[in-house]
Amino acid sequence: MHELSPLLAFVQDQLQIAALLFMAVVYALKIRWIFRFPAARDRQERTGDPATSARKGAAYSLVNVAMPWAMPSTRQHLLFYTQFVIFHLAVAASITMSFLIPYAPETIASSAAVRLLQALFAAAVLVGLWRLIRRVRDPYIRAISTPDDYFSLSLLIVWFGFSILAAPNQPQEGEWPLMVYFVLTAFFLVYVPFSKISHYLYYPFARWYLGKTLGYRGVYPVKRGGETPA
Amino acid sequence: MQATRCWKAERVIERLHEKVTRQMVLSLEACVHCGLCTDQCHYVLANPGDVTYAPAYKAGSIRKFFKAHIDWTGRLFPWWVGARGLYTDAELEDLKDTVFGKCTNCRRCALNCPMGVDQATFNRMARGLLTYVGVMPEGVAVAAKDQWEIGNQMGVLPEDYLETLQWMEEELQSEYGDPTISIPLDKPDCDVVYAINPREIKYDPRTVAEAAAIFHFAGENWTMTRVGWDMTNFGLFNGDDELGAAIAGRVYDEVERLGGKKLVLSECGHGYRSTRCEGPNWGRRTTPFPMESSVVTMLRYIKEGRIQVDKTKNTEPVTYHDSCNNARSCGFFEEPRELLSYVVTDFREMYPNRAENYCCTGGGGAMSMSEYSQRRLKSAKIKAEQLQATGAKIVVTSCHNCVDGLFDLIRHYKLGMEVRLLVNLVAKALVAPAGPLPAPPLA
Numbered sequence: 001m002h003e004l005s006p007l008l009a010f011v012q013d014q015l016q017i018a019a020l021l022f023m024a025v026v027y028a029l030k031i032r033w034i035f036r037f038p039a040a041r042d043r044q045e046r047t048g049d050p051a052t053s054a055r056k057g058a059a060y061s062l063v064n065v066a067m068p069w070a071m072p073s074t075r076q077h078l079l080f081y082t083q084f085v086i087f088h089l090a091v092a093a094s095i096t097m098s099f100l101i102p103y104a105p106e107t108i109a110s111s112a113a114v115r116l117l118q119a120l121f122a123a124a125v126l127v128g129l130w131r132l133i134r135r136v137r138d139p140y141i142r143a144i145s146t147p148d149d150y151f152s153l154s155l156l157i158v159w160f161g162f163s164i165l166a167a168p169n170q171p172q173e174g175e176w177p178l179m180v181y182f183v184l185t186a187f188f189l190v191y192v193p194f195s196k197i198s199h200y201l202y203y204p205f206a207r208w209y210l211g212k213t214l215g216y217r218g219v220y221p222v223k224r225g226g227e228t229p230a
Numbered sequence: 231m232q233a234t235r236c237w238k239a240e241r242v243i244e245r246l247h248e249k250v251t252r253q254m255v256l257s258l259e260a261c262v263h264c265g266l267c268t269d270q271c272h273y274v275l276a277n278p279g280d281v282t283y284a285p286a287y288k289a290g291s292i293r294k295f296f297k298a299h300i301d302w303t304g305r306l307f308p309w310w311v312g313a314r315g316l317y318t319d320a321e322l323e324d325l326k327d328t329v330f331g332k333c334t335n336c337r338r339c340a341l342n343c344p345m346g347v348d349q350a351t352f353n354r355m356a357r358g359l360l361t362y363v364g365v366m367p368e369g370v371a372v373a374a375k376d377q378w379e380i381g382n383q384m385g386v387l388p389e390d391y392l393e394t395l396q397w398m399e400e401e402l403q404s405e406y407g408d409p410t411i412s413i414p415l416d417k418p419d420c421d422v423v424y425a426i427n428p429r430e431i432k433y434d435p436r437t438v439a440e441a442a443a444i445f446h447f448a449g450e451n452w453t454m455t456r457v458g459w460d461m462t463n464f465g466l467f468n469g470d471d472e473l474g475a476a477i478a479g480r481v482y483d484e485v486e487r488l489g490g491k492k493l494v495l496s497e498c499g500h501g502y503r504s505t506r507c508e509g510p511n512w513g514r515r516t517t518p519f520p521m522e523s524s525v526v527t528m529l530r531y532i533k534e535g536r537i538q539v540d541k542t543k544n545t546e547p548v549t550y551h552d553s554c555n556n557a558r559s560c561g562f563f564e565e566p567r568e569l570l571s572y573v574v575t576d577f578r579e580m581y582p583n584r585a586e587n588y589c590c591t592g593g594g595g596a597m598s599m600s601e602y603s604q605r606r607l608k609s610a611k612i613k614a615e616q617l618q619a620t621g622a623k624i625v626v627t628s629c630h631n632c633v634d635g636l637f638d639l640i641r642h643y644k645l646g647m648e649v650r651l652l653v654n655l656v657a658k659a660l661v662a663p664a665g666p667l668p669a670p671p672l673a
Contacts, residue, residue, distance in 0.1 A: 033302070034252060034255055034256065034259075035252065037250060037251055037252040037254075037255045038251055038252060039251060039252040039253065040251045040252070040253050040351075040511065041511065042507075042511065043510040043511050043514070043515070043516055044506060044507045044508075044509075044510040044511065044516075045520065045521070047506065047507060047560045047561050047562065048560060048561020048562065048563070049561060049563075049564070052561070061346060064344070064346070065344060071341065071342045071343075071344070072270060072342055072582065072586055073266040073267065073269075073270050073342035073343070073344070074266070074344070076269070077266065080266070084344075138265070139279070139281050140265055140268045140274075140281050140284050140287070141263070141265045142281075143281035143282075143284065143287050144263045144265065144281075144284065144286040144287050144290055145263055146263070146310065146311055146312035147309065147310050147311075147312075148310050148311050148312075149263050194303050194307070195303075195311075196261075196262050196263065196311075199260055199261075199262045199345060202256055202259050202260040202345070203260065203345060203346075205256050206253075206256040206257060206259075206260040206345055206346040206347065207345070207346040209252070209253045209256060209346075210253070210340065210346040210348055211346070213253075214561075217507065217559060217560050217561045218560070218561025218562075219341075219557075219558060219559070219560075219561045219585055222341070222584075222585045222586070223563065223584060223585070224582075224584070224585075224586065225579060225581070225582065225583035225584045225586070
């Protein structure tokens with residue numbers, strides 16, 4: 001069995017833990033900051049469909065991401081939604097892989113698991129590249145983009161690329177793919193709280209509050225009347 | 231060297247710190263610039279290629295100074311996250327053009343955002359910041375001033391208000407040959423206190439008469455009020471919570487003073503939302519009486535048999551426009567449709583509808599902002615296409631602003647349609663009972 005170099009052992013273990021801790025501390029500070037702002041509340045009596053409620057609205061809102069039929073924007077852009085699913089599944093898979101490789105490598109040792117992961121990461125690279133092209137070429141998207149948008153997307157594309165190389169977890173064939181992968185992961189974890197990638201931290205809160213008020217007002221869950229005549 | 235900030239911009243930044251809520255912070259932070267909101271906005275669809283109409287772009291004009299002054303990533307690395315402070319009067323004017331002139335706060339983008347960014351709430355907040363320093367369209371300033379000083383947004387003087395009600399009362403008595411039909415004023419201890427849109431007094435008093443006839447034939451114990459009768463609220467449009475609280479409060483105070491058991495609101499989208507939903511929040515008060523739309527009242531009268539209607543009196547094909555404030559902000563979708571099923575024979579749904587409907591373009595105070603009329607009418611193209619596709623001759627709505635907005639776009643796009651409120655159709659379908667009704671309880 002190949003003995004890891006001290007540097008690789010460090011980057012896939014202590015460095016990841018340090019980066020995660022840093023991210024967690026910054027996230028905790030962000031959440032504390034958000035909760036310093038007063039929350040608007042609904043003092044009025046409920047409106048709309050009596051079968052709805054603030055709780056039902058909040059629940060509907062939270063799972064909205066998993067219901068592409070729920071909004072015209074996702075219904076009308078199913079390819080875009082599919083890309084979103086691939087991209088975010090790949091993020092989850094790669095984050096999980098960064099834990100499994102150092103602590104439970106046997107769980108993703110089979111060739112089937114490796115191929116599946118590599119296929120997912122490859123698809124995510126393609127999605128990322130397409131999204132980068134879109135961000136540059138589409139005037140609407142270009143107009144709302146910041147340097148952070150471009151950098152975050154580029155970082156993730158490169159990270160997914162190295163995820164492909166890291167998935168087989170074969171340090172004996174050369175440690176550099178794993179080394180770069182874990183250094184990128186650590187950088188990603190440190191950078192995320194300062195970038196738009198931290199949107200996943202805001203997602204549950206933003207959707208909770210929107211869903212709570214719209215559920216209370218009988219707007220959520222949305223009852224559709226169709227987009228075209230039957 | 232840091233740029234010098236003008237006096238108004240300083241006040242706007244100060245006020246920003248006071249006005250931003252947790253929900254607004256989340257909305258301002260959560261945008262991932264995915265652009266999914268872009269083609270859900272009627273302004274974008276009607277102005278292809280102009281990126282300044284995209285919801286995320288419009289939001290960005292607010293987000294950039296929020297990030298510069300409140301978000302700590304924006305304060306540390308402004309260039310990296312697109313943060314930029316507000317400095318000049320010209321920038322405030324640009325912001326005014328965006329938040330007043332390019333957004334009706336219809337909330338369609340919010341319901342299409344995967345992150346739940348509620349743009350309308352912080353767009354309204356931005357309007358309020360500008361209003362605070364006197365930067366707003368003139369029409370908005372005039373209407374707000376009239377509401378503060380005269381008590382209604384159209385500057386209807388008390389004597390004109392009373393004369394109009396008296397005139398409508400006389401018309402009703404003559405029309406129905408019934409001297410007991412009245413429009414009561416300040417009657418105490420009524421079951422219903424009815425508040426209206428001043429547009430009804432100024433431009434369309436017939437709607438007051440129609441409501442009065444319906445109340446009369448339903449045997450309702452009702453009244454209107456001499457003061458505090460304006461249920462509309464420019465505080466919703468200009469972002470001024472203090473104005474919003476004051477105007478809604480005047481209506482609530484009158485109901486409480488008279489001992490009214492329920493406040494019924496005539497058909498006005500933003501008025502319904504402001505009085506029914508937002509007023510208690512702006513004024514941080516609860517009301518001891520329930521509030522409902524007159525649509526719900528009329529529907530109940532029909533279902534309880536208190537009024538009789540004959541739908542064969544309304545045979546022209548009719549479609550229904552869901553007003554943004556009623557629908558997307560108050561969940562008011564099915565009651566108007568149910569009411570229509572009783573009073574028209576040929577109802578045709580428009581698509582999309584309900585929460586996914588497109589704005590009439592007259593909302594958010596747009597009808598008072600004449601400087602943006604051409605922009606408004608151009609953005610109404612989407613609505614015009616929706617209307618045309620129904621094949622209906624009449625578009626019904628439950629909002630006076632929508633009536634004006636729809637009327638304008640119908641004329642502009644030569645659609646040859648008429649616009650009606652639900653009360654118009656109910657009154658037309660009304661079957662007056664034979665013989666006099668028992669008089670309602672006296673004061």
